[in-house]
Amino acid sequence: MAFWTACLGKIRRDHAIEGEAQKLLQHRKVVQQSTHSALAKLLSEVQVLKQDLREVFAVYVNFATELENQSRLLLEQVSQTSYTLQGHHGNDVQILKAQMEALEHTLQEEKERSKTERERRKILHNTLVELRGNIRVHCRVRPVLPFDVGQGSTLALGPSTTEEVVQAVNDDTVVVNCARMGNPGLNKMFEFERVHGPEDSQDAVFEEVKPLLTSLLDGYNVCIMAYGQTGSGKTHTMIGSQTEDPTGPPREAQQGIIPKATTELFRLIAEKPPDSHLVEVSVVEVYNNEVLDLLAKDEDGVCIGDKRDVITTSTGTSEVPSLSYVLVRSAADVMQLISSVLRLRARCPTLVHRDSSRSHLIVTLTVSSKSPNALALARRLQSVKKDMQRKAQKEWWSPRCHRANPMARQSGDEHSISSSSSPYHSPSLSPCPSPRASISQASFRTKLQLVDLAGSECVGMSGVTGAALWETSCINRSLSALSDVLGALAEQRPHVPYRNSKLTHLLQDAIGGDAKLLVMLCVSPTQRYFTESLQSLGFGMRARQVQKYIPRRKNTALKLK
Template sequence: YLWTIGDIIALVHGPEESQETVFDEVKPLLTSLLDGYNVCIMAYGQTGSGKTHTMIGSRSEDPTAAVQDSQQGIIPKAANELFKLISEKPADSHTVEMSVVEVYNNEVLDLLARDEGGATVGVKREVITTSTGTSEVPCLTYELVRSSAEVMQLINSVLKLRSHSPTLVHMDSSRSHFIVTLTVSSKSPDALALGMIYSVSSRVSDLIQALQVQMKISCINRSLSALSDVLGALVERRPHVPYRNSKLTHLLQNAIGGDATLLIMLCVSPTQRFLAESLQSLGFGARARQVQREPSRRKNTALRMK
């Protein structure tokens, strides 16, 4: 795992590293969150390179079953740390809301939306640009969460909705981008937000021949190409940044082009067979490092897709 913070490569974590060691690199960002700064965490890498293990960790088939702390990924550990920090504040001073969005075939799906029977279903939503130039998702569902256990119960339940298509690389490989946002609201004038971006996949194996799968891969590749184009425009400080060339970049506009603290994790395979994919991921990271951002500012309103 290659970690980039701003223009600095911080650490490389091998497969032998514990989940706790990896999370230690993220923990300071949660403190800055409660200080009033927005945070965005993005995992990027090819299919099967370890994004799910890094961000989610081990997962039981039973969505209500607990997972050992040592096997938890960044999202459950971050949620646990967040609620721990909140517990040290005055009682009822903060509330946490959660949204879960998937970008699949260039469509935005609200994975917390429920049907008349109360079951979660993926409902299509649109991304809009507000009068202030930020991106929003009208009618996006938010759930009030009171503990890290509630966060993971929601995530585990919606993961079953995600669209899967077996590949020669990874038989349970998801063909989509998965975005979890925790919004922390305070009774103080500041509203805080933590955006966790999960599973932004790079190019997958060229061995897949099925037309339907090729179409889905093409949508993913177009999204990632658009993401690279946005980074290029930011690096070159162009007057126009093409956020709206894809739903993914439009959705992430506030994090990529805003003033959120952005941390990108590159997940790469250790085998020579996937050298091209690994080099592509490293190239993406190198480009991201070149983006010059203004220092993060305290936010008066939450970073919300609502």
């Protein structure tokens, strides 16, 4: 019994195992079928990709074939065109080349001719300017202005202080009606190189000044100063009418000589070879007979008016040690500097003018140029030769010649101080030539000095009191010293009193040297300023009496041993 029970159990286990095996076989069949279907799908997709690749390859082959054919055709066309040009148009090409060479040759000839003409123009220009003399005087009569009708005039003896008694009758004559002095019909006439009436614009005034700037780059020192009473239009003539901001630049239409001269200077420099000229600016004022450097700065970089001294160097020229120089690249840089320091200039309201300048403003543009050309050196050598001949014929003495004056020779070493603030500074040529001269290739320097003088006036008319009395006294004394210097030059005195005033000492080279000086007289037309107008016109006449020596070109590239 137990045996059959065991057999039955075994048979059941065998049936269970067989059932599990059948299930496993069925599962495998299902897996194989799904795998076969996936493989079949992948195979169909691969076949589709192969077909696409065959189509793309066929397109590529067609494109490459077409590109090769087009390239071959293009090369054939280029070869045919080249052959045609070489075979049929060779003569035209040669003709064009010949014409181009002829044009280049003509251009070179024109350049040489233009260079020659420029040199000829330079000689003619300076000859014309020299014929006018080294000191010339222009006069400008301003129009009647609202402040001409003012109070405090104790000198107006005529029936109306606004009556015009000073008139510009033509381009070179000013007539002053002196009927107020009890001589009816008596008129005084003053003649100058050029007279500008009230209707003349700023441009018309500058046109008469412009030729001097050409001479500046040709190697001459140039000085332009405005002289006249308070309120006669000096600052308007030199700087121009100010904008609403009194320290701002003037309007372009009303710009004066200083902005117009700087613009013209840089325009002329732009026509020269690049980097052949460097321009430095210094701005000083002479206030109460003291020289103030307006470009000097404190530790914070703010411009202050530091005092400076004026010395005479061993070469007989005036110099300001430690003077501040600023290198500028354009006229805008110059006017920006001037506008920034105008606020430092001494001003004071008076009965004559509400914003009267109480100091002399001097703007100096120093131009450093490369070595001059052979023509300039030849002219300088000729000048030295003539000086040597005159000295050989007759011994002469000059207070500025240190070899002729033993006392000056002893003290020359004490004053041989030069400014170290400027990297381009070099001493000027000595007025006493040496028997031997040598030429070096160092750069040479010329100066353009633009001066707005303080106005002369009577204390009674200006109404100043207190400290302003000392200002007026210093102004009048410095202007008197300027008049004395011109008088000494006109009379050819052996001693010229340059050192009587810091103003004349500072402008010594511009007044008595070989510089070209232009004095712009500014006068008021009304009877109220009759006395001051006569004084200004008389100053201009004394300036015209200075003997007109032919100025010599300044050239520090010619060193004297």
